Amino acid sequence: MGILSWRGLACMAGLLALPAWxxxxxxxxxxxxxxxxxxxxxxxxxxxxxxxxxxxxxxxxxxxxxxxxxxxxxxxxxxxxxxxxxxxxxxxxxxxxxxxxxxxxxGRYVLFARLGSSYQYAGDPQTLAGRVIGAYGPSATALTLEQLIEGVPRARSEVEPDNRTVVRKLAAGRYGEDGLALANEAVAQHLMREDGVRNLQPAGLVKAFxxxxxxxxxxxxxxxxxxxxxxxxxxxxxxxxxxxxxxxxxxxxxxxxx
The missing domain is CATH 3.40.190.10 (Periplasmic binding protein-like II)
Incomplete structure (x- = not known):
């Protein structure tokens, strides 16, 4: 039997040794x-x-x-x-x-606010009372936001079809004067650079994951x-x-x- 035939057999044997999946x-x-x-x-x-x-x-x-x-x-x-x-x-x-x-x-879920806002999230969800917060969903971001504001009076989430919409609506003030957005930090920063958005700032870490x-x-x-x-x-x-x-x-x- 030639060398190539032996190699072929060895290859077949290796494949047979692998799990079917x-x-x-x-x-x-x-x-x-x-x-x-x-x-x-x-x-x-x-x-x-x-x-x-x-x-x-x-x-x-x-x-x-x-x-x-x-x-x-x-x-x-x-x-x-x-x-x-x-x-x-x-x-x-x-x-x-x-x-x-x-x-x-x-990754990091971070709250973003409009530039000049004095709001800083320091771990107390009750400081979100009365605020509208945008997030992309259905996603882990939206799930995190719902858990964050559960039981917080008058806090309301707005779930958007994509992160770009969240960034643009927050920048345009569409979530109100005290509006915020929850987003993956790296994703939000990428979109801000790509779209030339310069009037948003991080307002506090919510979760690392x-x-x-x-x-x-x-x-x-x-x-x-x-x-x-x-x-x-x-x-x-x-x-x-x-x-x-x-x-x-x-x-x-x-x-x-x-």
Whole structure:
């Protein structure tokens, strides 16, 4: 038997040794969410995309990624029409539908006010009484805001279809003289630079968190979810995750051992 035949047999043996799901195409959906995820000439890009691609390569998964409006992406993932979705924040609501991976990128939910406002959030939700607060949803941001103002008298949320709308409406005073917005700090700052918005300022940190990948429970089993978690941990421990995030100026989450 020739050398090539032996190599062919060895390759076949390696494939047979892999779990059946390792050879299954893994379809992921995400949203236009710069600086974390976006599309360049129709192709998915951004730090979360690069980390997922690195993980898929190590796992020998055949992964595809499609950038869609968030509501459509979320509905597809919740119905089990795709295998995964990102970015997600670990929460009871997300765990109903997804195996949530360890966090990959650190993020911060920050309240923003109009320039010149004296308001500063220092951890007491009652200081939000009587204010209108904009947020993007359905999203973890909107869920965080609802939890924040629960029981706060006359505080009201306005959920918008995207972060750009939130930034523009706050800048235009559409939430009132004392209006605020809750947003991911990096996303809001990116939009402000892109749109030339200069009359907004941070007004206090509400929550620090991490962005993760979600694998739909309908079509992905626990073994696959554990394999992704283990691979993300290895990428983090090796420094590869931080290396991928460095060009974007975003901090990696702490390495979470599965």
């Amino acid at each position: 390792a050879q299954t195409p893994m379809r992921f959906v995400t949203e236009p969410f710069p600086p974390y995820t976006f599309a360049i000439d129709g192709r998915p890009a951004g730090p979360m995309v690069e980390v997922l691609q690195a993980a898929c390569a190590r796992l020998a998964w055949s992964c595809s990624i499609e950038v869609l409006p968030w509501r459509r992406a979320l509905n597809m993932a919740q119905r089990g029409e795709v295998e995964g979705i990102f970015t997600v924040v670990d929460s009871p609501e997300r765990r109903q539908y997804f195996h949530v991976s360890p966090p990959v990128i650190e 991490g962005y993760s990948f979600g694998l739909t429970r309908q079509s992905v089993d626990l073994a696959q979810a554990q394999a992704l978690a283990k691979t993300l941990y290895e990428l983090c421990r090796s420094g590869r995750t931080a290396e991928l995030l460095k060009p974007y100026g975003l901090p990696a989450s702490a390495c979470v051992k599965p």
